[in-house]
Amino acid sequence: MKKLIAFTAIAAVLLTACGSTADSGTKPAQTAKEVGSTKTEAGTSAETETTAAAEDNAEPSETEQAEQSETEESTAEGGILVAYFTPAENGVNDAMTSASKVNFWGEDMGNAEAMANVVAAYTGGDLFSIQTVKDYPLEYNDLADDAKAEQNAGELPELSTVVDTSGYDTVFLVYPIWWYTMPQPIYSFLDEYDLSGKTIIPVTTHEGSGLADSVSRIAELEPDAEVKDGYSVSGGNVAGSQEDIENWLKEQGY
Numbered sequence: 001m002k003k004l005i006a007f008t009a010i011a012a013v014l015l016t017a018c019g020s021t022a023d024s025g026t027k028p029a030q031t032a033k034e035v036g037s038t039k040t041e042a043g044t045s046a047e048t049e050t051t052a053a054a055e056d057n058a059e060p061s062e063t064e065q066a067e068q069s070e071t072e073e074s075t076a077e078g079g080i081l082v083a084y085f086t087p088a089e090n091g092v093n094d095a096m097t098s099a100s101k102v103n104f105w106g107e108d109m110g111n112a113e114a115m116a117n118v119v120a121a122y123t124g125g126d127l128f129s130i131q132t133v134k135d136y137p138l139e140y141n142d143l144a145d146d147a148k149a150e151q152n153a154g155e156l157p158e159l160s161t162v163v164d165t166s167g168y169d170t171v172f173l174v175y176p177i178w179w180y181t182m183p184q185p186i187y188s189f190l191d192e193y194d195l196s197g198k199t200i201i202p203v204t205t206h207e208g209s210g211l212a213d214s215v216s217r218i219a220e221l222e223p224d225a226e227v228k229d230g231y232s233v234s235g236g237n238v239a240g241s242q243e244d245i246e247n248w249l250k251e252q253g254y
């Protein structure tokens with residue numbers, strides 16, 4: 001009951017915040033490299049990208065092939081991976097009014113994506129967007145219901161993006177808190193990847209729950225990884241959080 005009351009307050013805050021934008025952050029000269037590739041839709045996306053050149057050449061262009069291999073290439077041994085999930089990149093539409101987005105470095109991003117960009121740019125890590133085959137509804141109430149049902153059923157939604165984690169010693173995992181824990185796609189990620197021997201650092205965005213149960217749940221699911229305490233920023237503060245995140249990273253030795 002206590003939890004229900006707390007979440008009603010969170011929902012009220014979110015409904016007010018939905019669709020709001022705020023300018024923020026200073027984009028560094030050097031931003032992060034995006035890694036990973038799409039498991040299921042490689043053919044479709046190549047087709048979409050080559051539409052203009054389709055009459056001359058049905059194959060992906062050399063530039064596209066180069067881009068693809070660049071995104072699949074991982075940093076050398078000892079690297080840092082910043083893997084994040086945000087519903088804004090996993091929705092049935094990208095209407096500003098229906099997802100919590102922040103205008104960050106001149107782009108509209110989900111809160112978790114904005115934080116992941118800061119972490120990756122500051123640490124020199126590679127960015128990986130954890131995406132799902134299913135589309136999440138982006139209207140808040142529908143998303144809340146969908147996420148709750150998925151969590152109650154213990155579903156592990158199939159991921160559509162894939163990354164080679166072998167070259168990374170440290171994995172920052174960045175995500176919003178959903179119903180007092182990690183979104184189910186983060187559980188899918190931890191189920192799919194063996195992060196033994198790596199350091200995992202959770203970074204969350206939330207409306208009151210902080211890191212929730214993240215540290216202990218990740219430690220249970222990745223028993224041979226070292227899971228650090230992590231960091232969290234409330235959704236309404238993400239726009240102005242760049243300096244705080246960087247200061248925290250500095251304290252961690254980055």
Ligand SMILES: Cc1cc2nc3c(=O)[nH]c(=O)nc-3n(C[C@H](O)[C@H](O)[C@H](O)COP(=O)(O)O)c2cc1C
Nearest residue numbers: 110111112176177178179180205206207208209235
């Ligand atoms: C389905 C859903 C459930 C949520 N549950 C919680 C929660 O239990 N505790 C909390 O503090 N915030 C909760 N929130 C708020 C989000 O964690 C917060 O708004 C976050 O900044 C959203 O990040 P995003 O833009 O990357 O989605 C929830 C949001 C959604 C959509």
